[in-house]
Amino acid sequence: MILIALISILLVAGIVSWIVGIRYASMPRWLTLGALILDLILSLAYWAANSGQLNFSGSGNWLVETNLNWIPQLGVNFHLAMDGLSLLMIVTTFFIGALTVIATWNQKLERPGFFFFNLLLILTGLTGVFLAIDLFLFYFFWELMLIPMYFIISLWGGENRRPAAFKFFLFTQAGGLLLLLSFLGIYFMHGINTGIYTFDYNQLLKTLINPDLALWLGIAMSIGFLIKIPLVPFHTWLPDANAQAPVAGSIVLAGLMWNSGIYGIMRFLFPLLPVAAQTISPVALVLGVIAILYGAKLAFAQTNLKRLVAYSSISHIGFVIIGLFVYDGIALQGVVMQMITHTISTAALLIMAGELFERLQIHDITDMGGIWSDAPRLGSYGLIFTMATVGLPGLGNFIAEFLVLLGSFKSATTITVLASIGMIASSIYALRMLQKIAYGKKQYQSNIKDLSLREKFVTALLVIPIVWLGLFPQPIFDSAQQSIEKILNPTIEMQTGATSKANQKMMKPDNFSSRQKNAEMGILTNDTKGVKR
Numbered sequence: 074m075i076l077i078a079l080i081s082i083l084l085v086a087g088i089v090s091w092i093v094g095i096r097y098a099s100m101p102r103w104l105t106l107g108a109l110i111l112d113l114i115l116s117l118a119y120w121a122a123n124s125g126q127l128n129f130s131g132s133g134n135w136l137v138e139t140n141l142n143w144i145p146q147l148g149v150n151f152h153l154a155m156d157g158l159s160l161l162m163i164v165t166t167f168f169i170g171a172l173t174v175i176a177t178w179n180q181k182l183e184r185p186g187f188f189f190f191n192l193l194l195i196l197t198g199l200t201g202v203f204l205a206i207d208l209f210l211f212y213f214f215w216e217l218m219l220i221p222m223y224f225i226i227s228l229w230g231g232e233n234r235r236p237a238a239f240k241f242f243l244f245t246q247a248g249g250l251l252l253l254l255s256f257l258g259i260y261f262m263h264g265i266n267t268g269i270y271t272f273d274y275n276q277l278l279k280t281l282i283n284p285d286l287a288l289w290l291g292i293a294m295s296i297g298f299l300i301k302i303p304l305v306p307f308h309t310w311l312p313d314a315n316a317q318a319p320v321a322g323s324i325v326l327a328g329l330m331w332n333s334g335i336y337g338i339m340r341f342l343f344p345l346l347p348v349a350a351q352t353i354s355p356v357a358l359v360l361g362v363i364a365i366l367y368g369a370k371l372a373f374a375q376t377n378l379k380r381l382v383a384y385s386s387i388s389h390i391g392f393v394i395i396g397l398f399v400y401d402g403i404a405l406q407g408v409v410m411q412m413i414t415h416t417i418s419t420a421a422l423l424i425m426a427g428e429l430f431e432r433l434q435i436h437d438i439t440d441m442g443g444i445w446s447d448a449p450r451l452g453s454y455g456l457i458f459t460m461a462t463v464g465l466p467g468l469g470n471f472i473a474e475f476l477v478l479l480g481s482f483k484s485a486t487t488i489t490v491l492a493s494i495g496m497i498a499s500s501i502y503a504l505r506m507l508q509k510i511a512y513g514k515k516q517y518q519s520n521i522k523d524l525s526l527r528e529k530f531v532t533a534l535l536v537i538p539i540v541w542l543g544l545f546p547q548p549i550f551d552s553a554q555q556s557i558e559k560i561l562n563p564t565i566e567m568q569t570g571a572t573s574k575a576n577q578k579m580m581k582p583d584n585f586s587s588r589q590k591n592a593e594m595g596i597l598t599n600d601t602k603g604v605k606r
Contacts, residue, residue, distance in 0.1 A: 075119060076139045076153040076204050079163065080197055082108050087193030094186015101189035106174045108193065112200075113167035120160055120552075135206075136160070143210070148260075148271035152207035158409065158556035161549065162203040162336055165413050166329055168538075169420045170196050173324045176424045176531045179431070180320065188229060191221035195325055202333045206274035208256045211341070216249050218330065222322065230317040237310075237317040241326075244310040248300030252337075255294035258286065259345060278344055291349025294342050295357070302334035304394055305364040308387050312371075315383040316436070320427035323379055327386045328420040332412050335393055339408075343560050354398040358488050361398070364391030365495030373502035378426045378436045381506055382419060385462060388495060389415050389474075395485070395492055396477035402557055404480025407473050409553040414469035414542055418461040421535040425455050428528055429510070432521040438506060443515030448523040452511040454532040459507045461539050463500045469542030 086108035090101035123136055135154040143151040182188050201214030227238035263280040264270035300307040315323045343350050368388030375381035396408035430436060445452035464471045474496065482489045
């Protein structure tokens with residue numbers, strides 16, 4: 074019952090925090106931190122106990138699975154499962170969530186009980202997204218994140234918080250509606266073909282869908298996930314929401330929530346609608362390059378530190394999109410690594426932004442010059458996190474982006490070359506940010522304090538995994554191996570009856586040879602033991 078426990082601990086802690094926070098303002102923080110640490114310990118203990126199974130690439134069974142009846146009349150089950158990919162995601166979520174609470178420990182909040190209830194509800198939804206393999210249950214957890222994040226932005230955000238919260242709500246609600254429509258399309262097609270109406274992931278993998286309908290469902294599902302990531306041109310809600318949200322909300326928005334969209338593409342779009350995903354892949358690759366270059370350009374133009382971090386995140390998301398849609402094992406390993414390292418480095422930069430705001434009450438980097446002279450430790454850690462964002466060799470972000478570019482070079486050479494320019498662009502805006510904040514003439518009047526013991530503890534815990542993943546990435550690769558193999562060789566029956574000539578051309582042997590061989594026979598055939606040859 075570990076999967077139910079991971080979700081229940083967060084949900085119960087959130088409800089209790091709301092109740093006790095009415096009388097005891099300090100208790101919600103302790104309850105939230107305790108719940109996240111407990112979940113982190115449970116997931117790490119499970120990872121350590123089952124590390125030998127994570128790189129097993131045989132039958133593709135889940136590491137652990139829970140399947141309970143929920144709404145049998147509609148074919149809905151409370152079906153949770155975990156493999157190496159989802160395990161990595163929930164460990165990252167609990168780790169960053171716990172550090173976020175510690176980093177914002179001294180932040181003064183009105184109605185702290187309700188704040189931490191909303192924060193834990195978001196993390197409950199995020200955990201459920203990474204574990205749900207019933208499509209209706211996945212959608213339930215997906216939407217569960219929406220309302221509490223709206224409250225966090227609109228109630229505890231900056232001066233323009235309400236327009237930013239409303240914009241976030243509209244974009245993500247529209248994406249959720251598209252997801253629901255695509256899920257219902259697969260649900261009804263499976264029912265028409267088999268007479269069994271179910272949202273069960275394992276059964277829907279074998280659904281036969283008309284090619285034209287599958288393409289439209291694939292487009293709807295893709296947009297739904299890309300809005301949450303967010304990818305250009307669906308990105309405009311993130312800079313506003315990130316700038317106005319409190320520090321904890323910004324970390325969840327730009328550091329954690331985007332992983333749910335990437336995970337959704339890997340877990341649902343590719344296996345359920347593989348031919349549609351192949352068809353839209355050229356468009357996705359172009360959008361990925363645009364995101365890298367456009368996001369870097371706008372990041373360079375920002376003076377608000379939190380908006381700069383948001384556009385930096387949008388730029389780095391482009392590398393993830395390219396790594397996804399070239400269908401290469403090395404590139405997908407880079408995607409998984411980027412999901413972890415980018416989350417850590419983005420959270421670190423936003424925590425530093427919060428620490429600077431506590432001292433100076435500003436987010437404008439042009440008014441922060443000379444920080445290093447007053448707070449050398451703060452400047453040193455800022456340098457490390459900036460270098461991680463740039464992709465300095467020896468740090469985890471470099472491994473991630475290098476693998477994406479290496480895996481995509483053969484099958485998408487032009488795309489890879491253009492994406493490489495983005496790495497140079499990221500160095501320009503990141504070093505500009507560091508220069509404006511840490512060096513130059515001092516722009517503020519009074520001296521500021523260096524990092525406290527609590528802040529040094531948080532930043533040290535963020536530096537350790539960034540360095541460790543840059544030097545010893547193999548455990549991550551081993552943990553994600555089985556999941557990546559299931560994406561490259563999806564365990565499904567032929568969906569469309571025949572693969573169109575246009576789709577066959579896009580299934581290049583360099584990056585997806587097994588699919589090409591099947592496509593040439595006019596079928597896309599899979600079983601639980603892998604692709605038949």
